[in-house]
Amino acid sequence: KAGVTQTPRYLIKTRGQQVTLSCSPISGHRSVSWYQQTPGQGLQFLFEYFSETQRNKGNFPGRFSGRQFSNSRSEMNVSTLELGDSALYLCASSSAGAGNTEAFFGQGTRLTVV
Amino acid sequence: GIQVEQSPPDLILQEGANSTLRCNFSDSVNNLQWFHQNPWGQLINLFYIPSGTKQNGRLSATTVATERYSLLYISSSQTTDSGVYFCAVPYGGSQGNLIFGKGTKLSVKP
Numbered sequence: 165k166a167g168v169t170q171t172p173r174y175l176i177k178t179r180g181q182q183v184t185l186s187c188s189p190i191s192g193h194r195s196v197s198w199y200q201q202t203p204g205q206g207l208q209f210l211f212e213y214f215s216e217t218q219r220n221k222g223n224f225p226g227r228f229s230g231r232q233f234s235n236s237r238s239e240m241n242v243s244t245l246e247l248g249d250s251a252l253y254l255c256a257s258s259s260a261g262a263g264n265t266e267a268f269f270g271q272g273t274r275l276t277v278v
Numbered sequence: 279g280i281q282v283e284q285s286p287p288d289l290i291l292q293e294g295a296n297s298t299l300r301c302n303f304s305d306s307v308n309n310l311q312w313f314h315q316n317p318w319g320q321l322i323n324l325f326y327i328p329s330g331t332k333q334n335g336r337l338s339a340t341t342v343a344t345e346r347y348s349l350l351y352i353s354s355s356q357t358t359d360s361g362v363y364f365c366a367v368p369y370g371g372s373q374g375n376l377i378f379g380k381g382t383k384l385s386v387k388p
Contacts (some may be wrong), residue, residue: 206381209375262374268323
């Protein structure tokens with residue numbers, strides 16, 4: 165069974181640009197969550213999608229958005245990039261959401277904003 | 279919201295030594311997960327352990343939900359065990375997201 169796949173693995177962007185990250189969950193999993201990891205703030209929850217609907221949202225500005233497609237693949241978008249958006253972005257896949265079922269993580273996308 | 283605290287924050291061991299990592303959480307939870315973050319950043323699942331004890335090779339974990347803590351035991355540590363260990367619990371009920379502790383950074387010296 166294939167794991168969680170995130171693309172791209174590395175990105176370098178300039179301040180003010182926008183970026184789109186992709187996450188393909190484990191086959192059959194309907195929940196995809198996104199997390200941001202920085203040295204200062206640790207791992208923080210961004211949002212969760214379940215069956216194409218955003219079900220939970222963390223405390224991040226509106227520049228961070230996402231969506232989920234009918235095949236459960238998810239994308240997250242960050243607009244008007246700031247230096248502080250440099251981070252490792254991880255997505256998690258679970259069958260019904262982390263509240264009830266085990267979550268599995270992808271390898272992450274490391275975003276550097278210059 | 280729920281607080282998750284891990285201790286110790288840093289741990290240095292000689293290869294072959296045993297260690298115990300602790301995770302305290304401030305409210306009752308449905309489940310708890312332990313992860314190992316490898317040098318490339320991926321979170322590797324170690325245990326999904328709402329309560330009780332589980333073992334997987336040299337690693338074992340115990341969660342005492344009524345006392346709101348979990349322990350991760352690493353026996354006969356190897357250099358490949360180095361990395362950061364996180365525990366995480368869900369917040370927000372059955373549809374919640376994971377809240378992570380700050381992690382324990384383990385360094386195993388040869």
